[in-house]
Amino acid sequence: MKQQTTGEKSSAIRQRVEKTHQLQFDRQGKTNSRLSVKEIDQHCALDTASENLLKQAISRLNLSARAYHRILKVARTIADLAGAEKISNQHIAEAIQYRRLDKQ
Numbered sequence: 001m002k003q004q005t006t007g008e009k010s011s012a013i014r015q016r017v018e019k020t021h022q023l024q025f026d027r028q029g030k031t032n033s034r035l036s037v038k039e040i041d042q043h044c045a046l047d048t049a050s051e052n053l054l055k056q057a058i059s060r061l062n063l064s065a066r067a068y069h070r071i072l073k074v075a076r077t078i079a080d081l082a083g084a085e086k087i088s089n090q091h092i093a094e095a096i097q098y099r100r101l102d103k104q
Contacts, residue, residue, distance in 0.1 A: 020080045032073045032080070044072040050092045057096045071095045 024031050028043055035043060046054065058068050072087075075095035079087045 016081060020077070023080055024077075032077045035073055035076075037069060040069050040072050040076075044076045044087060046072075046087055046092070050087060050089050053089055053092050054096070057092075061096075061100065063099070067099065071099055074098055 021031060028035065028039060032043075054068065054071060057063070057071075061067075063071075071092070072095075075087045075091040078091045078094050079085075082091070084091065
């Protein structure tokens with residue numbers, strides 16, 4: 001018996017990723033992964049709650065300034081994929097989880 005999957009189709013995911021890349025190019029002329037520190041400050045601004053969450057994670061996980069910036073870029077990408085204009089706590093938390101998985 002063939003098991004049916006309920007996930008999103010690859011074509012839909014590809015379309016969302018292409019749309020997200022275009023959004024990034026329109027906003028900043030490059031993908032989020034290529035942002036400089038100065039550009040991260042400009043395009044990845046956080047509200048106070050999100051900034052506090054990220055700072056707590058950096059402290060608890062003993063991460064570097066480089067890791068801080070990488071998490072911000074990943075969170076910006078997660079927000080872009082979700083169609084969100086601003087990075088939220090949820091986006092920061094998801095990016096931190098990916099970082100923790102990467103370190104294991």
